[in-house]
Amino acid sequence: MSTSAQHQVSCGGDISETLQVMATHKGCGTIGGSGKASCGSQAGIANLPIEIWEKVKNHPCYSQEAHHHYARMHVAVAPACNIQCNYCNRKYDCANESRPGIVSEKLTPMQAAKKVLAVASAIPQMSVVGVAGPGDPLANPEKTFRTFELVNRLAPDLKLCLSTNGLALPDHVDTIARLKVDHVTITINMIDPEIGAKIHPWIFYDHKRCTGIEAARILSNRQLQGLEMLTARGVLCKVNSVMIPGINDQHLVEVNKAVKSRGAFLHNVMPLISSPEHGTVFGLRGQRGPTAQEVTALQDSCESEMNMMRHCRQCRADAVGLLGEDRGAEFTMEKIMAMDIKYDEQARKEYQAKVEKARTANLVAKQEALARLASASSKIKVLVAVATKASGLINQHFGHAKEFQVYELSTSGAKYVGHRAIHSYCQDGHGEDSKLEIAIGAIKDCHAIFVSKIGGCPKAELIKAGIEPVDRYAYEFIDGSVTAWFKLYLDKVNEGKINHVERVNAAACSNALTSAA
Amino acid sequence: MPFKIIASQCTGCSACETQCPNLAISERAGVFLIDPEKCTECAGYFDEPQCVAVCPVDNTCVLDAALPRHQEPA
Numbered sequence: 288m289s290t291s292a293q294h295q296v297s298c299g300g301d302i303s304e305t306l307q308v309m310a311t312h313k314g315c316g317t318i319g320g321s322g323k324a325s326c327g328s329q330a331g332i333a334n335l336p337i338e339i340w341e342k343v344k345n346h347p348c349y350s351q352e353a354h355h356h357y358a359r360m361h362v363a364v365a366p367a368c369n370i371q372c373n374y375c376n377r378k379y380d381c382a383n384e385s386r387p388g389i390v391s392e393k394l395t396p397m398q399a400a401k402k403v404l405a406v407a408s409a410i411p412q413m414s415v416v417g418v419a420g421p422g423d424p425l426a427n428p429e430k431t432f433r434t435f436e437l438v439n440r441l442a443p444d445l446k447l448c449l450s451t452n453g454l455a456l457p458d459h460v461d462t463i464a465r466l467k468v469d470h471v472t473i474t475i476n477m478i479d480p481e482i483g484a485k486i487h488p489w490i491f492y493d494h495k496r497c498t499g500i501e502a503a504r505i506l507s508n509r510q511l512q513g514l515e516m517l518t519a520r521g522v523l524c525k526v527n528s529v530m531i532p533g534i535n536d537q538h539l540v541e542v543n544k545a546v547k548s549r550g551a552f553l554h555n556v557m558p559l560i561s562s563p564e565h566g567t568v569f570g571l572r573g574q575r576g577p578t579a580q581e582v583t584a585l586q587d588s589c590e591s592e593m594n595m596m597r598h599c600r601q602c603r604a605d606a607v608g609l610l611g612e613d614r615g616a617e618f619t620m621e622k623i624m625a626m627d628i629k630y631d632e633q634a635r636k637e638y639q640a641k642v643e644k645a646r647t648a649n650l651v652a653k654q655e656a657l658a659r660l661a662s663a664s665s666k667i668k669v670l671v672a673v674a675t676k677a678s679g680l681i682n683q684h685f686g687h688a689k690e691f692q693v694y695e696l697s698t699s700g701a702k703y704v705g706h707r708a709i710h711s712y713c714q715d716g717h718g719e720d721s722k723l724e725i726a727i728g729a730i731k732d733c734h735a736i737f738v739s740k741i742g743g744c745p746k747a748e749l750i751k752a753g754i755e756p757v758d759r760y761a762y763e764f765i766d767g768s769v770t771a772w773f774k775l776y777l778d779k780v781n782e783g784k785i786n787h788v789e790r791v792n793a794a795a796c797s798n799a800l801t802s803a804a
Numbered sequence: 805m806p807f808k809i810i811a812s813q814c815t816g817c818s819a820c821e822t823q824c825p826n827l828a829i830s831e832r833a834g835v836f837l838i839d840p841e842k843c844t845e846c847a848g849y850f851d852e853p854q855c856v857a858v859c860p861v862d863n864t865c866v867l868d869a870a871l872p873r874h875q876e877p878a
Contacts, residue, residue: 367819
């Protein structure tokens with residue numbers, strides 16, 4: 288470990304002094320330590336142009352493949368908002384809730400910078416720092432951009448991103464480009480103001496509150512203008528859309544075309560999260576969210592137009608860590624103040640080099656598996672579920688999984704199609720039957736479940752439900768393992784040893800909603 | 805003088821703070837309050853009071869009936 292690159296920081300003193308010490312001691316001026324694409328394989332590039340792959344390959348939200356390997360954090364420096372959405376309630380806050388707009392504590396830019404250093408020191412997979420509210424980052428431009436300036440200065444290897452409703456976006460594109468913000472997410476729920484008026488009751492624009500169709504028209508124009516301006520400057524843009532059945536669900540195909548033509552490279556259709564206890568207008572009105580099947584069907588109908596994001600966890604505005612595994616509670620301001628922070632860029636680089644090595648090995652395994660499958664010819668497609676913690680490995684105990692990742696297998700390989708949230712079946716070593724039922728219900732359209740380990744009782748129940756529990760690929764790469772299993776499955780079908788049976792769709796199972804909190 | 809923020813309704817979002825042309829709004833213990841000495845109801849700046857227009861919770865920035873309406877100097 289190189290001492291020159293290591294900065295030991297005492298947390299007891301004045302924070303500005305601390306940050307200054309860190310800044311002046313930062314000898315390394317190199318940016319983007321993650322370096323060049325070590326995964327030269329086409330399979331890792333996922334049909335993206337090389338310059339886009341370079342930008343997204345270590346961003347867990349932009350690259351489905353990266354979300355196994357890299358972590359992100361959101362810093363909650365932006366509490367104010369400039370529009371009202373019927374799916375949002377600013378009075379609501381809950382520590383146990385995981386959805387956008389929720390935070391445990393809001394931070395000043397200085398506190399945020401300190402949190403970034405603490406988290407990046409503790410979690411070497413951290414590659415991206417984002418501002419995603421709890422309000423709108425661009426309704427809080429001073430706080431947002433001050434935070435980015437500090438992160439640029441103190442931890443230049445971290446990439447920046449922000450998520451905005453787009454109303455103020457055209458005013459800030461130059462600052463966004465100047466501060467080297469790599470990725471911007473714009474939430475665009477409509478391009479038709481009549482539909483927009485049903486989602487956004489008002490906006491605060493040009494020192495006035497505007498309502499109705501006029502407000503939605505301004506919002507839509509500003510969003511699309513901002514998107515065009517950003518893509519013209521080479522900033523990578525993702526578009527988020529909240530799918531609201533009966534309001535914009537049919538319309539989102541049009542939105543998809545509009546944003547694609549303006550240079551958005553990824554579209555994330557997310558299910559509306561709506562319960563009466565959230566106190567949102569939609570929640571109180573009884574507006575339902577879409578089922579997992581409805582979301583998937585819409586994603587499929589947009590997919591021919593552009594890449595669709597399928598691994599979104601609709602995370603909190605103060606989320607920390609890998610997607611699907613929030614470690615925010617470990618990094619409250621109180622705990623950070625008591626931490627001994629060593630921001631060691633060299634050690635982070637070394638760790639990430641190891642990650643890249645594992646990733647390359649994973650891609651090689653995937654290629655080999657594909658080659659094996661190529662000899663088989665079959666129209667059969669099956670879904671399988673995987674219990675994984677991270678790193679693209681089958682490395683989680685069935686009973687400890689909070690979600691399963693679902694892959695569709697065909698002779699063209701394994702395609703990630705989404706995740707199924709469940710409540711962890713096993714807590715304190717004691718299984719509960721109702722939770723086992725939920726876990727089985729969540730994957731009842733799958734032919735097999737891949738785990739690192741599984742107890743005798745759940746194993747028997749899974750077999751009874753027609754789902755094969757597979758633990759012989761424990762700690763091996765997902766892609767290679769599931770395709771190897773699929774090859775054997777096809778062989779058995781061809782030899783007449785087993786009958787292939789289509790399994791029912793998860794739509795019938797309300798517990799399988801990907802939107803489950 | 806007269807706008808005030810009903811503390812029990814305030815979400816502490818800070819949207820009003822940056823919009824106030826008189827810098828009359830500040831935070832105390834997580835909620836925001838308006839200095840009645842500084843508030844001009846946005847007269848001379850904007851057509852509508854900015855705190856009211858930007859506040860996400862209706863009826864939270866309201867006229868303080870206990871104080872006289874702001875009078876622009878003649």
